[in-house]
Amino acid sequence: MSENIEEGFMAFLVDGKDGIGAVRDVTPTSLVIYVENAGEFVIPRSAVKDVHSQKVMLKPELLDKRFLAAIGHVHDSEDPKLVG
Numbered sequence: 001m002s003e004n005i006e007e008g009f010m011a012f013l014v015d016g017k018d019g020i021g022a023v024r025d026v027t028p029t030s031l032v033i034y035v036e037n038a039g040e041f042v043i044p045r046s047a048v049k050d051v052h053s054q055k056v057m058l059k060p061e062l063l064d065k066r067f068l069a070a071i072g073h074v075h076d077s078e079d080p081k082l083v084g
Contacts, residue, residue, distance in 0.1 A: 003051040005031060011043075011056045013071070020071040023056060031056070038070035 005026050010019035011033050024040055025032035031043045033056075047062035060068065 003054070005048070005051055005056055006054075009051070009054045009056050011058055013058055013060050015055065015057060019055075020058075033067075035067070035070045041067045041070065043067065 005023060007023055007026060009023045011021045011023060011031075012019055021033040021035040021041075023031055024034045029045055031045065031048070032040050033043050034040050041064070043058065043063065047059050048056060049059045050057040
């Protein structure tokens with residue numbers, strides 16, 4: 001990893017796609033990531049693939065099924081008439 005993870009960094013599954021959440025806390029063994037419409041999730045550091053440009057890239061195969069389900073609903077509360 002080329003960068004230390006800090007609070008406020010965005011989490012991604014795929015670079016170039018929309019962010020899935022924001023880092024709320026960082027410990028030596030885990031991250032707390034806030035997912036809109038779902039709350040906070042503890043993610044093990046082993047699930048971090050890379051860190052660059054204030055982006056935390058995650059390994060989907062190492063993420064909890066509840067987290068993966070939650071990120072599928074990140075944009076549910078957005079008004080489709082306002083989304084460009």
